[in-house]
Amino acid sequence: MVEVPKKSKAAVIVEWGKPLQIREYAIPEVQPGGILVKVEVAGICGSDIHQWRGRLPLDQRLPQIPGHETIGRIVKLGEGRTHDAAGEALKIGDRIMWAHVDCGKCYWCKISRQPTLCANRTYYAFRYCDDYPHLMGGFAEYEYVIPPTDVIRVPDELTEEEAVGVGCAFRTVVAAYERLGGLSTQDDVVILGAGPIGLYSLILAVEGGARKTIVIGAPQSRLDLAKKWGATHVVNIDEITDPLQRKKQILDLTNGRGPDVIVDGSGVAVAFNEGLEMIRKGGRYLVIGQTSAGVTTPIVPANIVWKALDIMGSISATIPHFYKALQFVKNNRSKYPLGGIVTNRYKLEQINEALAAMEAGKEIKPVIDNRGR
Amino acid sequence: MVEVPKKSKAAVIVEWGKPLQIREYAIPEVQPGGILVKVEVAGICGSDIHQWRGRLPLDQRLPQIPGHETIGRIVKLGEGRTHDAAGEALKIGDRIMWAHVDCGKCYWCKISRQPTLCANRTYYAFRYCDDYPHLMGGFAEYEYVIPPTDVIRVPDELTEEEAVGVGCAFRTVVAAYERLGGLSTQDDVVILGAGPIGLYSLILAVEGGARKTIVIGAPQSRLDLAKKWGATHVVNIDEITDPLQRKKQILDLTNGRGPDVIVDGSGVAVAFNEGLEMIRKGGRYLVIGQTSAGVTTPIVPANIVWKALDIMGSISATIPHFYKALQFVKNNRSKYPLGGIVTNRYKLEQINEALAAMEAGKEIKPVIDNRGR
Amino acid sequence: MVEVPKKSKAAVIVEWGKPLQIREYAIPEVQPGGILVKVEVAGICGSDIHQWRGRLPLDQRLPQIPGHETIGRIVKLGEGRTHDAAGEALKIGDRIMWAHVDCGKCYWCKISRQPTLCANRTYYAFRYCDDYPHLMGGFAEYEYVIPPTDVIRVPDELTEEEAVGVGCAFRTVVAAYERLGGLSTQDDVVILGAGPIGLYSLILAVEGGARKTIVIGAPQSRLDLAKKWGATHVVNIDEITDPLQRKKQILDLTNGRGPDVIVDGSGVAVAFNEGLEMIRKGGRYLVIGQTSAGVTTPIVPANIVWKALDIMGSISATIPHFYKALQFVKNNRSKYPLGGIVTNRYKLEQINEALAAMEAGKEIKPVIDNRGR
């Protein structure tokens, strides 16, 4: 059995936008139902930049340990925690991923049955960490999975690079596509944004039977990966900087009508309107990547009416989406180089370097890599 | 049999925003499948103001005969035109209503099966009238219903006041509610706007099983009718002028969560955002009354994501919606004073006075009344 | 505070189909999260007959305390049980209802999100009662609500007669109507069966905006209540015994096309096919009342194809459906005599008399009435 130390290092935000510090926190006792994991890899996500810069409408207290896209290896299993949410047995040494914790009691959990909208969600990573049990963020050596958390086992055949994106971007995209209710045979799909949300949206469109799959984004390295993952066309916004010219190009590719389906994974408010302008009459518009609370952008509401659009927003995911995403990776890993989304590996102590590279758009999905530590 | 004159008077827009002129046009020969009607009443709609002011993204040529919400009495029936779209027999003297004509051949008619989005629609009223057959607008003594037009017979027991709104506002609302897919038992519904779109949206919410039905609009006379039609609450925007205060009021009425469903029938771009701000997480937002092409308003796209909204636009309607709307009026006329929506009757020659009163917000639904003429 | 005795009387099935015996069981200690209630009324349901006769595909061990449609008054509240599932505070003396307990861990609870299909449901009433905590059926003086159970508070203004049906029939119907996705404006609806499932299905059709609402069933007393609850037509199967004649009558009432929507609440296998034969092409068929496992009936599968039907089965419900049903009763009690569904009140010791009357079709919903006991 693994020797567990008393303390764990963690990278901590102590002031919004300032360099994170490495601190040590006591590793908690494992309660019944709880799990202690050694962090193997922790993905860095666009939201980490937003969190670091203090832009998210979540817990505003500091310090915080970020890192919400984690693969952990089980070190201790609390009493009664014998299986994962899909019914697979759990044992020491297994790798797991887990979801934020819904309260199970509020209007959204109990009455409207939309648990990702839970009014009292317990978040990992997006939380004050000076209170017990401290270690609930991924940018650390160890992390504590609290008793009510839904966890899912990572299939043994997957590499961490293939699986890590499931922890945030991919499970979010899987949940969002459920809202779309499936593609019609041969829909033309435009993806706004070429980051992890955009790329995973692309692969579900490709596998879901889309005809044309067009990714609009930048930089070229992301678009190159999009092509490897099956995009029929890519549009580089660094090269074609005029939205009207991009619209013209998309119309030319879609019989002059515009795309049947748009997935907005851009994270940029103004992109939402670009989609509204180019989508075909009668189209469906899935909005995932708009998370900057309070940022406004002008739109023409009449587009929604004259085009009779369906616009569907989606946020976060629950454990079934982790399960489906992992199953998808397992079943399609021979077709697509899914691990290629991980563009860099940083040590925990290099966290500030990693965030800087992410913010500068030099990465797709870098990870904090504790393997072998 | 009725003596049919050679010519018909019509009110004609000759310059955008200037007074309409009364002109005479030759009454066309009735072709096989065509129908000549004497106009009984022609409703005046908010879109008539937009048309008169030159704001609609439709035919830009002048002159035009407006009036797209017409009850006509059959004067001549073209060969082969024996039944209406619901299979009812037609004869001279029957009252009918009719839809704009979809081409039946474009992508939207044939492939995506969304005929209100037809790429080549033949419009009544919104069209140049110096070409044959001239008389395709309701602000006239006679109107010509061209052969491919879908028509529906007005049930004998209905007054013109009860039925006239079906010609535009009500059939539009019926079509839009189909997109909503039904209310859940006991949804709280907020209606933005107290004009005909808002009022008919209200009555479908009331009959569809909503719990609270709240109309936000003005002036008080419209809100008084809303109460007669079953609104549980009304909010007068002339009295409560601050959107934040209105939002607070709505949250207080809806357990602090916001409405489950919002129907935007306001016609005012900024109202769309007011709805986005007050709707509950996980809510459904039906947008009908946003038709001013090119008018922008700022929104926060992140609301769509964090609230995981469903936003559905709807435009116009097809003949089944006329049928359902008329059936609804017929089946519920004893429960609701539906004729009360008609606030005034003008002679054809008073068209400019009628438009001025409509634009000034003094009317709900005035009509041009040719009865007895 | 109420004095709680050590033991509670309960009516117990000791042999399938034989008279129930009154036995005494120890009242359990209330654990954290648990609730002890004094049974006020316990509805008798068609399923009680099936249970008594040994026809249900559930726990086959005896003895069992039946009674799964219970209003209990809180006598003791376990630690931490402070609110109901809708967020209402709970206190001693409140009346509550509760749902069967889903495991929260199986494929249906966690992955496909269909908790009424839970693979490991803990049932009230349908269970062996010689094991602790014994008192989990409603035909008793006291009942124990175990910690993980979802409960809902009965609004103070409701009588027990108005509310009791929510405990099984009405919440089942509310859940089923969610599957239907709402009625279209002015659908013609046929309800098969005039028991509680049929009657509650009727009232949701009436309030949901149906045009014709036709109940096919017997005996006349049930059909008379159906008329009071808004049925536009009733068909007495004791009078019109030939299914072909009934079909003709329904076609005559529905423009020769057949009903747009059928709700099967009959509980009789052969009725399912009667619905298949009369429904209109393109109709929607909601099946609720078919629960006799293993009973076969011949159908023509080609009807499903040639009529392009939608057939939706629904079973049981979760706590949001209790909530919605209670809200519905609260909001509509002045419009409908909802308490009229309770046709008789029996003492606990009269349970065999009550079951006999129920099986003989002499009752709609009789209750075991402990009020004042």
Add this chain to the structure above:
Amino acid sequence: MVEVPKKSKAAVIVEWGKPLQIREYAIPEVQPGGILVKVEVAGICGSDIHQWRGRLPLDQRLPQIPGHETIGRIVKLGEGRTHDAAGEALKIGDRIMWAHVDCGKCYWCKISRQPTLCANRTYYAFRYCDDYPHLMGGFAEYEYVIPPTDVIRVPDELTEEEAVGVGCAFRTVVAAYERLGGLSTQDDVVILGAGPIGLYSLILAVEGGARKTIVIGAPQSRLDLAKKWGATHVVNIDEITDPLQRKKQILDLTNGRGPDVIVDGSGVAVAFNEGLEMIRKGGRYLVIGQTSAGVTTPIVPANIVWKALDIMGSISATIPHFYKALQFVKNNRSKYPLGGIVTNRYKLEQINEALAAMEAGKEIKPVIDNRGR
């Protein structure tokens, strides 16, 4: 320009179940909107056997010219017939396919918008042929496409073998899948039947992102093609003749739960119940291949309720489904050997030999081949 003869040979049913005779019919004048085609290939379908044996609930008069799955090459284009339903220009020499003709006026065409359920459909092939214009069946040298018919151009790059199945089986499957509303990521799908309906259902499941795709049918030659088209498993009903054993095998393949989705393309009434028994709780059941009017089979209606199933029937298709099916073939022809479904080519004069082979189960899709004639 092609020389058009005065008369065309056609294979004619003169008595149900007796050998077809070769007769000659006058080739009609081409009216405005009509099209005369030379038949290139005409597929033979399971329905042809039912028609020949007199089992279909359609026109019962004789003689009839069967053949409803035809690729015709345009010989004469009636005035005004310039484009196909998708807006592609038409010219002499182009290959086209076409749909049965909906009336456009009945309740289903106009009000409920379900045109495949049209009450007054004008069928090709399933019709008395001694009346003008006689040549409306595919087992002939020439066929006449009447003016109101929707036609679609066959893309030039497709072989007749790749395209012919679109004319009946594939467009039917495309229409049916629209009813299914898309597969969830990684659904396990079972296809009942390995004929053209089953095989095209398979390929849409494979391309739609199913996890396991299991075809149950016979003979082995069809199952071998299923494997080439991407079936992950096949079950040969000639080898495993016990339905209970097949059910066990399917449960073993689907985590003991049963398939998430079943598509019944079997054409055998008893298979419908086999699907009901094996589908998982909460599954979706798409029924396409049940067309034998009046044939009964016993089912357990309680399965629909206890499993809370969605059962969706679908019949025929409209021109958008032809379009989507042809687009699908065009876009995926390099991935799948779609032409392999054509197992044999017969001359028109060999029609009785072809029908005998089809009835004996020796073929998948044989064609009458007029190419080079």
